[in-house]
Amino acid sequence: MKRVFVILSVLLVAVMFVAFSQQITLTFAYFTDGPDLPVIQSLIAQYEQLHPDVKINLLNIPYSDYAQKLSTMIQGGTPPDIARAGDIIPYQDVALNIAPYITSFTGESVEEWVKNHSGFTSMEYWYDTRHEVLGIPWDAGAHALFYNKDEFAKADITAPSTTPWTWAQWESAMEKIVNSGAAKYALTYEKTSYRWSNLLYQAGGQIWNENGQCVINNPEGVRALSFFVSLFRKNLIPESVWVGNTPAFSYFQNGLASMFYSGTWMIPELMQKGTVNFKWGVMPLPMDKVNAVMTGPKVILGFKSTKYPKQVAEFMLWLTSKPILTQWCQKLGAIPANHQLLQEGIDYGNPELNSVMQIILTDLNKGTQVQGNWPANFERDWIVGNTAVITQTYYPRLVQDIVNAISGTMTPQQALNDVASYFNQQMANLKTSSK
Amino acid sequence: MKLRKFIPYIFLAPAFSIFLIFIIYPGVLGFIVSMYRTPYSFGQSVFVGFNNYLSIFETTSFLDALLRTFLFSLLVVPTIYCFSLGLALLMTSPSVKAKSVLRVFFFLPSVLSGVITALIWDWMLNYDFGFLNNLFTVLGLRNLPFLLNPTYAFLSLVLIMSWAASGFFMVIFIAGIQSIPQELYEAAEIDGASTFEKFTFITLPMLKPTSILVIILSTIQSMQLFDIPFVLTGGGPGESTTFAVEKVYNTAFINLNMGLASAMSFILFLVFLTIGILQFKVSREGQFLA
Numbered sequence: 001m002k003r004v005f006v007i008l009s010v011l012l013v014a015v016m017f018v019a020f021s022q023q024i025t026l027t028f029a030y031f032t033d034g035p036d037l038p039v040i041q042s043l044i045a046q047y048e049q050l051h052p053d054v055k056i057n058l059l060n061i062p063y064s065d066y067a068q069k070l071s072t073m074i075q076g077g078t079p080p081d082i083a084r085a086g087d088i089i090p091y092q093d094v095a096l097n098i099a100p101y102i103t104s105f106t107g108e109s110v111e112e113w114v115k116n117h118s119g120f121t122s123m124e125y126w127y128d129t130r131h132e133v134l135g136i137p138w139d140a141g142a143h144a145l146f147y148n149k150d151e152f153a154k155a156d157i158t159a160p161s162t163t164p165w166t167w168a169q170w171e172s173a174m175e176k177i178v179n180s181g182a183a184k185y186a187l188t189y190e191k192t193s194y195r196w197s198n199l200l201y202q203a204g205g206q207i208w209n210e211n212g213q214c215v216i217n218n219p220e221g222v223r224a225l226s227f228f229v230s231l232f233r234k235n236l237i238p239e240s241v242w243v244g245n246t247p248a249f250s251y252f253q254n255g256l257a258s259m260f261y262s263g264t265w266m267i268p269e270l271m272q273k274g275t276v277n278f279k280w281g282v283m284p285l286p287m288d289k290v291n292a293v294m295t296g297p298k299v300i301l302g303f304k305s306t307k308y309p310k311q312v313a314e315f316m317l318w319l320t321s322k323p324i325l326t327q328w329c330q331k332l333g334a335i336p337a338n339h340q341l342l343q344e345g346i347d348y349g350n351p352e353l354n355s356v357m358q359i360i361l362t363d364l365n366k367g368t369q370v371q372g373n374w375p376a377n378f379e380r381d382w383i384v385g386n387t388a389v390i391t392q393t394y395y396p397r398l399v400q401d402i403v404n405a406i407s408g409t410m411t412p413q414q415a416l417n418d419v420a421s422y423f424n425q426q427m428a429n430l431k432t433s434s435k
Numbered sequence: 436m437k438l439r440k441f442i443p444y445i446f447l448a449p450a451f452s453i454f455l456i457f458i459i460y461p462g463v464l465g466f467i468v469s470m471y472r473t474p475y476s477f478g479q480s481v482f483v484g485f486n487n488y489l490s491i492f493e494t495t496s497f498l499d500a501l502l503r504t505f506l507f508s509l510l511v512v513p514t515i516y517c518f519s520l521g522l523a524l525l526m527t528s529p530s531v532k533a534k535s536v537l538r539v540f541f542f543l544p545s546v547l548s549g550v551i552t553a554l555i556w557d558w559m560l561n562y563d564f565g566f567l568n569n570l571f572t573v574l575g576l577r578n579l580p581f582l583l584n585p586t587y588a589f590l591s592l593v594l595i596m597s598w599a600a601s602g603f604f605m606v607i608f609i610a611g612i613q614s615i616p617q618e619l620y621e622a623a624e625i626d627g628a629s630t631f632e633k634f635t636f637i638t639l640p641m642l643k644p645t646s647i648l649v650i651i652l653s654t655i656q657s658m659q660l661f662d663i664p665f666v667l668t669g670g671g672p673g674e675s676t677t678f679a680v681e682k683v684y685n686t687a688f689i690n691l692n693m694g695l696a697s698a699m700s701f702i703l704f705l706v707f708l709t710i711g712i713l714q715f716k717v718s719r720e721g722q723f724l725a
Contacts (some may be wrong), residue, residue, distance in 0.1 A: 068688040074695055075473075091475065091692060184563070240562040243583045256563060306673035393690050401675060405585075407672055433481075434471060 024308050025055045026315060027080040029068040029073070033141075033298065034268040038330045041324070047318060054311055055110035056082075074303075080246035081306040082315060088126060088135040088165045089389055096302035097132040101313035106321075108337050119297070119337040123361035125384045134303030137337030139329060141263040141363050142295040143284070144196050146270065151258040151422050155182035161359055164284035164291055164366075167202070167227060172238045177258045186236040189228075189261040191410040193395040194294065197226040197381070197400055198261075198285065201292035207423070208387040214423035220289070224353075225405055225412035227288075232406050243407050252276070264360060267333040271353065276321070284363035293364045294378070298335035333357060335364075397422050421433050462704070469697035472681045480694065485699035497699055499674070500682040501706070506656040507678060510593045515645070515653045518601035523608030524634075538606075545603035550660030552599050557582075557667055562589055585675030586608040588668050592676055595663060600656060611645030612638065654714065658707060679703055 030040060031084060039058060044056045059080060061069045062343055073079050074094055085091060102110045114127045119137060127135050155177045165173070174186030187196065197207065205220030215221070231237045238257065241247040253258035254278055260266070262266055267282075272326060285293050302312035316322060322341060329336050329346050333353050345361075348354045380387045391398075401415035410418065440599050469487055471480035491497050522541050523610065526534055544552065546595040559566050560581035569576040610623060619637050628636070640648075670677035670685075677685075689697035 067691075069683075071688060071691055071693075078723075111711075211619055236561055239580075239583055243580075244562065245582070245667065246557075246561060246564070250564065290685075322543045382534065395693075396685065403671060404673055409673065 005293050007315070016201065017040065019387065023055055025057050026082060026306075026308060026312060027057045027059060027079040028315075029059045029061060029066075029083040031061055031072055033063070033265050034332065035272060036268070036332050039328060042213055043319065043324060043328065046324075048060050050318075051311075051314075052099055054315070056315065058191040061359060077305075079303040079305055081312050082300065082302050085106075085135065085301055086296070087392065088299055088301065089383075089392055091301055091303075092126075092134060093137035094135040094303055094305070094308060096304050097134060098136070098302060098309075098316060099127075099133040099311040100132070101310055102133065102317065105314055105317045108302045111181040113122075116340050117338055119339045119342045125263070126151060131366055135299040136316050137297035138300045138320055139332070139334035140297040140324070141265045142293055142297050142335055143195065143261070143263050143285060144266070144360050145283050146252065146260040146266065147281055147283055148252070148255065148258045148276075149281050151177065151255065151278070155258070157182040160283060161282040161283065162362065163267070163381060164363065165286040167286055167288045169200060170286040171231070171236075172229075172233065173257075174381045175234070179234060183256060183258040185238050185251060185257040187231065187259040188241060188248040189237055190248045190256035191242050191399065193391075193398040193402075194296070194382070195261060195263075196224075196398075198292060199288075201289055201290045201294065201378065202286070203227070204271060204360065207381040207391055208377070210380070212427060214390075214420040214427070216423070217413065221416050222413050225402065225416060228402070229405050229412055242403055263433070264333065264357075266334060267353070267356060269405040271333070279349070280358050284336055284359065284366075291363075291366055294359055294381075296362065299337075387428065389431065394423060395427055438510075465697045466701055469694055469695075471478050471694045478718045481652075483694070487695045488702070490695065491698055491702065496674075497679070497686075497702075498544065498636050500677050500679045501674075501703075504658055504660075507589070507593065507596075507619070507660070508654055509639065510655045511596050511657045512650060513699040515600050515657075516649060518597050519604035519649065519667040520608050520642075521648075522601060523612055524638075526609055527606065538609075541605055542602040544601075547579055550598075550666050552595065553666035555664045556591070556595050556663075568593060582668055583672055585672050588672060588676050592638060592660075592668070594659060595667070596657060598699040599663070600653060604653065606648055607645060608642065611642045615641045618631040644718075647714070649712070651714045651718065654710060658710070678712045 028044075038406050041058065044058060048055060068296045070079075070083060070085075071090075079094065083091075088095060097167065099110050102108070102113050106113050108116065110127070110133065114124055114133065117136065118124050119140065123133065123135070123137055126132055149159075152159055155173075157173050157176055177183055177186040200206070200221055203220045203224040205216065205218060207214060207222055208295075209215045211304070232239055233244070238246070238251055241248045243249070249263065251257035255278060255325070285291075294421055300316050302309065302316060306312050320338065322338065325336050325341060326337055326346060328334060328347050329341075333348060333356070335357075336346060346357075348357055381391055384390050398419050401410065404418075405412045405415040406409040459676055468480075470482060470484060472483045472486070473480045525531055526538055526541070526622065547555075558564070560568075562568060562580055562583055563580055566583070567581070580587060582588050619641070622631055623633050623637060659680060660678055661684065664676045664678060664685075665681055669674045670681050674722070679699075681704070683696050683699045686692050686699060
């Protein structure tokens, strides 16, 4: 009996040894965007159960350090196997082309899959121009305007739920909030060039024209910046967020500002108990010439240097497949970056979340920056080509010049002239260096 | 016998290896990278010789940050010197009670990380949430834009850095003061010297080596400052608190231009080296290292 037990134990150890020696580990660089860490961990656990030969090592890196850590890993020759990213552009030369693995995993032809999957045109762009699938759009965030229902009631304002406010109506509501004493500030607006450019598109402006010239300083651009600056001058927005370094959300969270210009990624956090101690809602974004709602997908990408391209591609395709993506979006209130899911719509399974998402998605569908239907100017500015590379590389200059206009060291026209001249110079440098 | 000859080198080897791996190797690699144009998308780098260095001098942005760093050092080093010397004098004065507790209290800021220091001061100086401005509101005074006005933000950083570093240098000064022979003070007292005269004619001259050390260390520390302004002001308003090291960081990790950032780092290294050599030369002349 003892001998049998020993033999069985040895066999068990040997089997485990063989099993573990065949297991491969894929490193997945990840940043959290709201309270999504437990969700991704549970999805990884699901995947590992389905694929006992694969272990996913999740590297959770704070968003503030993410670009630095990832670029250092890439420069140092030790990139992860998989990464979550805000964009494909910075990684286009090191990203893994997963096109060869698509058909065997999904049963669709690559063209068919790209068409069905791509809720945003960036993937189609890469496939059309390079015949490669360099990353898969995962979920998307849309800009959203949150408001404090209690403070709105105090100021006797009814927030619109379907038709957006015009800028003039929005501004007059802001004045009413501050004058009624409902809150110290009417609006807190996140300090990013991407968030500000939503005003640019609402005013009918653009960063680049079709000839690759920066035209952000055209009258529409100046109108957008002048309007923005005027809100600071009237003390409707706290300067501390843009001129200083205070997070915009802290004003909304503490009831110091009644509206918060951010995006759908804030919804899970706002829905968590204890984040805010007031009733909040969401409203359509205001409009000027154009009803523009900006969106941006997050992508998942693999790296060429991986030893396991097939397993990397399979994990990426599984994670962004319809059933898994549906789970992800339901748990986080995210918008799927998948064409079919966008068409079918998602039941978020929670009446509060459903009503919030309904307002955002309706606004998004009315706007010109609709998913899968971005206008060419927006794509040029942020998504495709050298123009997008310049915008994404040198956006700090735009932020800096907006701050210069807010703090009065430049007029809006001077600030945008400076951005245009700087961007055009960088474009000329890029063209010279790529010759 | 032969082995004995090598023993010192064997003992030196660990420290030298660390120096080689973590200082010399990255330094040489950085210099090599500075000769390349590194594309935004991590593609193939292109050898461009000294072009990255030339492009630094073509635009004023990095040079402005460097000048700002010099100005910051020029203000912060004397402030740290005065604060730490003043504290050390207090801590060695026979009339001050509970010195051990006070020494720990004054030394505490220097053990805090830069990020924590920045967060503490944000809670103090923030325009809408800060303790000081809330106090001003209670007192019926106007809020002050400590971190929103370029001059105020710059001066706030000078004070914060001085607050954070003075405790450490206080300890060095205390050691220096305690090593001054008491006979000198006794002789001066017999000669009828006042407290101020004893300070200017005995304490200060006798603290010359310590002073030089404090000045060298605080200059290096202030020129390398990164974390406090990065967290507290984000380099703003505008670029008013963007110092040289932050400029390198932004070039490397926001603009993703490693070649240019490496060239900036190398220039910074040369600047620091020159300052270091000058200061050591001065300290040698002052017999500090003799």
